[in-house]
Amino acid sequence: MKEHPDFDKAFLATQRHRLIGMRDELLSMANFASHEQSDLQREAGGEAHDDADSAERLAIEENNEAQLSALTRRLAKIKRAIEKIDTGSYGISDRSGEPITRARLLAMPEAIYAAHEA
Known part of the structure; x- marks a missing residue:
C-alpha cells in the first residue's frame, strides 16, 4: 500500500476530524431531507389536489x-477518505496512485482523485 510521503500524523488527524464532522453534518442533512420527503408524501396521500399543487409538490x-442523491455521493467520498486515512493511503489517488496535493486536500478533504483526474 502506497503512502503519501508529505503527510505527518498531525495533518492526518486534523483531516480525519474534519471528515468526521463533514460526515456527521451530511448525515443530519440527509435525515432531514428524508423526513421532509416522507412528510410531503404523507400530506399528499389521498387528498384531492389541483394541477398546480401537484406540480409544485412534484418539483x-x-x-x-x-x-439526497448529491448528499449520498459526497458521503460515499467522505467515508472513502476516512477509510484511506485509516489504511494509510490518504492523499493517494484511487484512480492513478499519484499523490493528491496538500492544497487540494485542505480545500476538499474528501478528495480521492488528483485534481486532473476529477
Whole structure:
C-alpha cells in the first residue's frame, strides 16, 4: 500500500476530524431531507389536489431527491477518505496512485482523485 510521503500524523488527524464532522453534518442533512420527503408524501396521500399543487409538490420532491442523491455521493467520498486515512493511503489517488496535493486536500478533504483526474 502506497503512502503519501508529505503527510505527518498531525495533518492526518486534523483531516480525519474534519471528515468526521463533514460526515456527521451530511448525515443530519440527509435525515432531514428524508423526513421532509416522507412528510410531503404523507400530506399528499389521498387528498384531492389541483394541477398546480401537484406540480409544485412534484418539483419539491424532485429537488429533494436530487439533493439526497448529491448528499449520498459526497458521503460515499467522505467515508472513502476516512477509510484511506485509516489504511494509510490518504492523499493517494484511487484512480492513478499519484499523490493528491496538500492544497487540494485542505480545500476538499474528501478528495480521492488528483485534481486532473476529477
